[in-house]
Amino acid sequence: NAGVTQTPKFRVLKTGQSMTLLCAQDMNHEYMYWYRQDPGMGLRLIHYSVGEGTTAKGEVPDGYNVSRLKKQNFLLGLESAAPSQTSVYFCATSERPRGGQFFGPGTRLTVL
């Protein structure tokens, strides 16, 4: 079992470019989350999903979009990247709400 995987691991973008981060899980978990981690800020929730076909906004959703077309995948899109979106992005899953979360290895994104 791979658990939670994230693609890509690293990416450098120029301001205004777009990209999609992919999170895939093989644990059959209903709940999936996208966080960003910045120095001194801890993890902040961007968007989350409580099941296939659903998405909801987290604490810092502006500038991001998400889709959950398949239960096992949760995509995070940046339509027009900004330097403020330079961060490490983590995907996580959980079997139930408020339960322990399983994290992917992260994607380090730099926007120039």
Add this chain to the structure above:
Amino acid sequence: SQQGEEDPQALSIQEGENATMNCSYKTSINNLQWYRQNSGRGLVHLILIRSNEREKHSGRLRVTLDTSKKSSSLLITASRAADTASYFCATDASGNEKLTFGTGTRLTIIP
């Protein structure tokens, strides 16, 4: 805004000593969780304690929860070099299905 805040921000101890870190939060919760993050890696879930529990153990980990003070502590006994990591508490406010993470305690174990 951060629901949980860890204290201290950084802690260095000798291998074999016990490490204690604290988490304070602002609103009523259902559960409080602790996670570990090794440098450059994703977070790993350590332990979950429910609001009606006061203490929980898992191996060398001991977590306490005081809902009257809105605080929790994580004790790591007989520390090892491999315990060097950042530790985060996460809370879910009552009626909320999302977790809110603190800013973490950076623990360094000196061999």
